Amino acid sequence: MSKANKSNKAIKYRLYPNDEQKVMFAKTFGCCRFVYNQLLALQKQRYKDGESHLSKLKSNEFATRTLKKDYDFLKEIDKFAVSNAVFHLADAYDRFFKKQNHFPKFKSKRKSKKSYTTNFTNNNILIGKNVIKLPKVGMVKAVIHKLPKDDWKLKSVTVSQDSVGNYFASVLFEYEQEDIPSVSKSSTNAIGLDYKSDGLYMDSNGNKAGVHKYYRESHKKLAKEQRRLSRKAGSKKNETKSSNYFKQMRKVNRIYRKIANQRLDSLHKKSTEIANQYDIVCVEDLDMKAIGNKGFGNGKATFDNGYGMFLNMLEYKLKERGKYFVKVDKWYPSSQICHCCGSVKKLDLKDRFYTCDCGYTGDRDHNAAINILTEGLRILQSL
Ligand SMILES: [Zn+2]
Structure with a gap:
């Protein structure tokens, strides 16, 4: 019923x-x-x-x-x-x-x-x-x-x-x-996503998802108009704001809004695509605030790529379809485990490849995404 x-x-x-x-x-x-x-x-x-x-x-x-x-x-x-x-x-x-x-x-x-x-x-x-x-x-x-x-x-x-x-x-x-009937927990149509600060994510199939090119173009335009704003009378403290200053500020705000809309659009498209295609999606449970503030040292990129927003969209879109969204604990060492043999080693932040004594060599984020998938599936089975 x-x-x-x-x-x-x-x-x-x-x-x-x-x-x-x-x-x-x-x-x-x-x-x-x-x-x-x-x-x-x-x-x-x-x-x-x-x-x-x-x-x-x-x-x-x-x-x-x-x-x-x-x-x-x-x-x-x-x-x-x-x-x-x-x-x-x-x-x-x-x-x-x-x-x-x-x-x-x-x-x-x-x-x-x-x-x-x-x-x-x-x-x-x-x-x-x-x-x-x-x-x-x-x-x-x-x-x-x-x-x-x-x-x-x-x-x-x-x-x-x-x-x-x-x-x-x-x-x-x-x-x-x-209530939508749930898909089977043992579906093999599953994917793991590893967060990427300079893009959006790397998935367990080795595909990278990033922000659109037009997004970068808008950013260039924004920087240009902001430089113009800083030259208008009123941009410095204690200076009276001129009408040209306000005019330019509205221009900057319009670009901001356009960028925000573009980002929202592309996050919606990506999350819908994944929710349609897969039954189970496993991700890392990241503390976006902590990452944005410090830690990774690239707060701007993190805030800009909207990963937190993306995960929220994924969660409700999967739920709407009776599918599974699984969060892996943020302390799970996804980047340190060799997904082939299970041995663990510490990687340097600058190491782009995971090289293991068992013979496996591969992209660090791809390896992490596979581990997130494996751990996520284990969690889902235990629920
Ligand atoms: Zn190995």
Whole structure:
């Protein structure tokens, strides 16, 4: 018998608000940042005073009662946005307590992401033809490039403004998904992937996957425009920013966004390809943050190639297909074992080849990918 699971899916729409709506969006972004910061300050003070941490519910009570009384402007905006800002901070604390995150920081006006989330209730949100209705904002012009299926339930909307100034609504839906029958764990259609900082990965068949050439080209263009930006009046500290400076900054931001989109695109393509082709995919469980910060000494390459994002995509795409995504412990010495005879030796970081006394010689990453596959299959069988 198959049982149904609840799943979520988001569709992101471009918004074209009028001037009045832009003001309301800006107000709501600001209020959410304000509430978040107020609560963070309160929690910090309570900690200093030896008082207990306010729960999610108590935090929400504080925001919707006390803060609203003291600050009239909070009454003007969407009440769900305020509560969600509170929950957002509570989640940040949760992740901090679980050691998944750094301690929550105050949101600055200039640097923090401009966004807020509102919830669906009593048809307060609607998706129409070329329009989205939002609470307190009304009908906002939008490009509806894709419609939800009839049985999808609208849950929430996150409105955001990117660094170029464009507005978006990411609409979250919930739907029932039939359980997909799992493929056999003993399928031999399996692959191992070894992370490569200067590309994306090397697989256990010896194929390398890297970033696209156009990606490099965009990077060259970005460097050029950034150099131009540094020559505009306003690029130095204490200098007044000229209109040319802002103009150039928007140009740089546009290229940034293009690069981010290109990367997302190519990661989606690659992960779909693998999820379609293989039943079992084994990878190393890497601490991407630690690698990006130090350790490998090439943080930039690591952040740029988006391996962490790639693994997340692979995981859900395989799951959707009833297939297996297996993480091998990050301490497993995949690069030190000879996949032919099983003997172990330490390799230098600069050694590109693994040469073993048993007679095996091969690319170091290829050898590692085969070991990751073998270990992953062993783990899968033991589950
Ligand atoms: Zn050997």
